[in-house]
Amino acid sequence: MRPSDLASEHGLSTQAVRNYERDGFLPPAARTAGGYRIFTETHALALRAFLALVPAHGHAAAGEIMLAVHDGRLDDALRIVDDGHDQLARDRETLNAARMPVAPPEDLTLTVGELARRLRVTPATVRKWEEAGILRPVRDRATGYRRFDASDVRDAELAHLLRRGHYPLGRIARIVRQVRDAGVVDLEDWQDRLTARGLAMLDAAGRLSDYLRQREERGDLKRGPGRARPRSPGR
Structure with missing residues (x-):
């Protein structure tokens, strides 16, 4: 040929x-x-x-x-x-969590490094998402370190999914706020x-x-x- x-x-x-x-x-x-x-x-x-x-x-x-x-x-x-x-399986779980968020267990907390490793991103990326208003971790009163609970993990997984789709950080922040405030968001385009x-x-x-x-x-x-x-x- x-x-x-x-x-x-x-x-x-x-x-x-x-x-x-x-x-x-x-x-x-x-x-x-x-x-x-x-x-x-x-x-x-x-x-x-x-x-x-x-x-x-x-x-x-x-x-x-x-x-x-x-x-x-x-x-x-x-x-x-x-x-x-x-x-792909993780992305499906993220979409399900975004549609039907569950109450986070009280004992689940991650550090910046632990969350970054879970998502396979850098700690600097996690901090950038926080600066954009996507994540809202609490601070440990004793150490001052960031602590991310289950709802933060859900928001971070959703942010990671949308970033791979080239969504800008500002739009991701708005979507995450919808998930937090309304408990559900229309993501049928992502399902498709x-x-x-x-x-x-x-x-x-x-x-x-x-x-x-x-x-x-x-x-x-x-x-x-x-x-x-x-x-x-x-x-």
Whole structure:
């Protein structure tokens, strides 16, 4: 196959296909004597897998998954997929909590660092949300340190969800106030997005499985030891 053959199936430019191969999202292509790339059905399956992974897990994670597969780090690739499903489950829980908030248990309190680790963001991000009026922690009378209770955790989870959707902090603060004051907020748009992402993950899993199965049949699937990948900093 030529680059144009792969590109036409997805409405891409031939340069985009070349870029994906250059970046390692597709396996290396053989070359003709004249230096032209030769693509095969393996490359077609890889491209379908990568493009399906993008709406499911995001462009960066999709690229990491394909790079891990091609580097022989299958466990790392599957771990990234697992992280995506875990985040989707957390987002669903956040939406449920926003719609039907429950009374927080009196004994649940977290420090700035503990809340940041729970959300996988930096403590500076948590403080920025406080400055924007999204979070309203109390201060420990003895130490003066911030203490976040269950309602703060719910608000922080909701803020994290909305920040990933590129909502500005001011709008997030207004939504969080609705949750606090009215006990419920209309987030059907986010429900639709989560449903679409869940369906995209199902499609991506099938495409990736097809590609891995074909590589395994050809003897190209390496199962080397996985290596821990650094987590991307939160917003």
